[in-house]
Amino acid sequence: MNNKLKEIISPEEICSRVKKMGETISSDYLGKELILISVLRGSVYFAVDLSRSLSIPFSIDFISISRYGGNTEPAGVVRITKNLDVNIGNKDVLIVEDIVDTGLSLSYLLQNLKTRNPKTLKVCTFLNVESRRIVNVPVDYKGFDLPDIYVVGYGLDHDEQYRGLPFVAEFVKT
Amino acid sequence: MAMITISREFGSRGEEIAWLTAEKLNFLRVNKKMIEEGLLNQLSQENKLVILESGGHLLFKNHSPALHVRIICPREKRILRVKETYSLSDKAAAALIRQKDRDIQKYIEEIFNEDWSNLDLYDLIINTDKITIESASEIIANSFLIKEKCKNTTTPYQKEDSGTKIELSSKAKKEIKFMHPSEKEFAKMLDFYRIKWEYEPKTFPLGWDSEGNITEAFSPDFYLPDYDLYVEITTQRQKLVWKKNKKVRRLKEFYPEINIKIIYNKDFKSLLRKFGLESG
Numbered sequence: 001m002n003n004k005l006k007e008i009i010s011p012e013e014i015c016s017r018v019k020k021m022g023e024t025i026s027s028d029y030l031g032k033e034l035i036l037i038s039v040l041r042g043s044v045y046f047a048v049d050l051s052r053s054l055s056i057p058f059s060i061d062f063i064s065i066s067r068y069g070g071n072t073e074p075a076g077v078v079r080i081t082k083n084l085d086v087n088i089g090n091k092d093v094l095i096v097e098d099i100v101d102t103g104l105s106l107s108y109l110l111q112n113l114k115t116r117n118p119k120t121l122k123v124c125t126f127l128n129v130e131s132r133r134i135v136n137v138p139v140d141y142k143g144f145d146l147p148d149i150y151v152v153g154y155g156l157d158h159d160e161q162y163r164g165l166p167f168v169a170e171f172v173k174t
Numbered sequence: 175m176a177m178i179t180i181s182r183e184f185g186s187r188g189e190e191i192a193w194l195t196a197e198k199l200n201f202l203r204v205n206k207k208m209i210e211e212g213l214l215n216q217l218s219q220e221n222k223l224v225i226l227e228s229g230g231h232l233l234f235k236n237h238s239p240a241l242h243v244r245i246i247c248p249r250e251k252r253i254l255r256v257k258e259t260y261s262l263s264d265k266a267a268a269a270l271i272r273q274k275d276r277d278i279q280k281y282i283e284e285i286f287n288e289d290w291s292n293l294d295l296y297d298l299i300i301n302t303d304k305i306t307i308e309s310a311s312e313i314i315a316n317s318f319l320i321k322e323k324c325k326n327t328t329t330p331y332q333k334e335d336s337g338t339k340i341e342l343s344s345k346a347k348k349e350i351k352f353m354h355p356s357e358k359e360f361a362k363m364l365d366f367y368r369i370k371w372e373y374e375p376k377t378f379p380l381g382w383d384s385e386g387n388i389t390e391a392f393s394p395d396f397y398l399p400d401y402d403l404y405v406e407i408t409t410q411r412q413k414l415v416w417k418k419n420k421k422v423r424r425l426k427e428f429y430p431e432i433n434i435k436i437i438y439n440k441d442f443k444s445l446l447r448k449f450g451l452e453s454g
Binding site: 009038065066067068069072076077101102104105107108131133134136148 | 288353362363365366367368369398401403405437440443444446447448449450
């Protein structure tokens, strides 16, 4: 395996951007009942750092949904593989994603969470790849806009590898 | 939007029947000129229409409230009529019929990639050999009303039993013949994420000749009703992509209210890669 990694966002850039996002969110959610919902598994790293940069009270929970695998049986549809433990009814909910690209899984997540009647429902993503978007989804907070490249690190994996990298790197298959 | 489309063999008196039907039902007559001026979309929002030829039965192929009618007539009878109407010889009348029918055949083939003589595309076929134009228009008008009525009485029934309906529609989807494997893959992906889709539900005319015949049209691959979005998947070689880009630009020009997203070969590959489906 001679795959090449090319750093595109440094740990320092990540740190200062996440800190800034935390400040914005803290001021937007001042006096509200904020629940962060981290979408497993990729967003955990971002969610932890983001939550540590918040200056307001919040609670955090996790959700996981199945991923499209192509050869799923014909009836295969997305489902929740790990549900929330808290009730989000009448709460101010912020979905925390590592990356939003096609918008397909996020659109399902939004629909699903909406039926639980949160007071507000917004989206915060570490990376945003607008050029890959298929369905329109609202992105309220974003860390970095990326072109259509394949990236790993800071939670994003390739076959479960590279999640722990402190930076974001373009993954180039050689 | 309610509409009747009428396609006819030259000399079958289809045109007269179409206008008589429109009069009976108080529908707006759509002629080639109106289509030429690009008014079809706007007209169909506000009016009930009778559309003569111009591929109306293909433009609104999957539009369930539409009634698609074909008027036919044996050749000998048509020659006789054309001969009288235009004061022509037997030979000239036959040649004119051949030419007119071939013109339509050709443009249906070029624009819609369909066979004009394919009678599967019509709901109702009327042979005007022994039927007068008065009776024919009466038959069409009544067929339309009966179809409307049946639709209204069956709707609540279907609503009650929505479970069956969903099953039926997903069964129907399996039978869709996709033009390309990438479209099938994309449909599976949408199904997985529970995003409703329709396959090539609409054709947009983009160009017309001086007679109002459609010379260019575009049918995007998918429509996602919940997002009011058309999606076109272009996995063709780069050489052909510019042609499609041109079509999409024209589509946006003519129908600025349409949302369309093109997925290029490169995008599709990165989509497959994202889901771990890349080959090689």
